[in-house]
């Protein structure tokens with residue numbers, strides 16, 4: 001039998017935890033203020049304590065350090081109605097075991113009790129001093145993100161953030177830096193997808209004077225600029241394979257050699273990466289090095305698309321209205337019908353699209369009230385699919401060719417490399433076109449711009465059956 005204390009001014013919550021705890025065979029004592037809770041604690045250190053953040057008089061967060069000094073071994077579960085990032089960070093900072101966001105179910109309480117009693121936490125010293133609220137989200141999914149940001153921030157391990165475009169990956173990376181031990185040093189962000197592939201290496205590692213035609217003077221790379229702080233590599237999957245190898249070396253040896261240089265510079269920074277792609281799938285396709293993924297993927301944060309957490313839409317809208325009020329210096333409101341419309345849209349562009357829609361609408365809302373007709377038309381899904389997919393099909397082909405060539409060459413399998421590559425490419429292409437053109441050689445020949453007899457000969461060479469051949 002364990003002893004559990006509950007400090008909450010809501011009698012229904014005390015009652016629910018008391019009833020469930022007793023049913024589970026534990027001894028439960030309740031208090032309705034932090035002051036009473038501290039008195040109970042002085043009498044006996046419980047095995048678990050539930051502590052509400054909002055209490056009359058001393059708040060739960062104010063009471064927490066006192067609880068920790070009286071009973072440092074007691075796991076504390078904070079109860080909050082707000083569940084914002086500050087509470088999560090503060091909770092982790094002060095070494096709380098977990099926190100529950102109201103409303104919660106009896107199942108949630110039981111899970112927390114079971115976990116806390118099964119594994120009493122070791123209280124670790126953690127950091128951040130300054131906090132600010134710019135990541136909005138009340139959904140359970142975002143509460144989980146806040147917890148993971150708080151956990152990530154207490155270490156300097158590499159982090160991978162995964163989520164669709166516009167879900168807030170950069171914001172999360174900034175928060176990890178801001179709440180982390182390196183917050184006084186620079187946060188250096190780069191979106192790899194926005195760089196010309198030929199420039200990626202010199203942007204990351206810098207270059208010496210004369211390293212290439214336009215290198216008229218020496219340039220420090222982003223890795224060097226991030227020394228002591230955090231390097232945020234957005235769309236990390238876009239880094240070309242040879243540069244991935246160089247990045248891995250730099251991370252492992254903590255040393256950067258600029259393009260064209262021969263001596264390295266010692267670097268020490270935290271790396272946070274983001275991608276909308278599944279990096280494990282990129283490894284399987286040969287476009288991302290598995291050893292680099294292994295090095296980067298120590299801790300992962302998943303950002304769900306906005307359409308899977310619609311309860312975040314109203315708080316986000318109010319957050320953006322507040323920002324716009326400050327920016328444009330005029331009060332702004334939104335009608336219930338417009339809010340309803342925003343709640344039900346699919347938001348394939350996620351929070352970025354929502355923000356743009358609110359900003360667009362406020363320009364049209366001349367009397368300061370956003371109505372449904374002020375909202376821009378929703379952006380169709382295929383617009384995002386096209387903008388992310390059209391380029392990447394070709395790019396991933398180029399990468400796959402590079403990866404295959406490298407693998408064959410480094411493995412010593414260089415014999416007839418060109419002929420083997422040609423055979424692989426031709427066979428795959430013909431197979432696909434046979435299916436698309438119902439096996440008609442002539443149609444395939446027209447697409448490929450070669451003669452029909454060449455198509456026929458190649459299909460026979462690769463043992464591919466066409467309908468014409470079957471008919472013959």
Ligand SMILES: Nc1ncnc2c1ncn2[C@@H]1O[C@H](COP(=O)(O)OP(=O)(O)OP(=O)(O)O)[C@@H](O)[C@H]1O
Pocket residue numbers: 134135136137163164165166167168169170171172234274276316319351352355
């Ligand atoms: N939870 C949030 N609260 C407040 N603002 C948000 C939130 N999520 C995203 N935003 C805002 O949405 C916009 C897009 O966010 P961000 O650039 O971080 O997304 P991203 O996932 O990195 O996008 P991309 O992959 O396209 O670079 C920014 O203006 C950001 O401030």
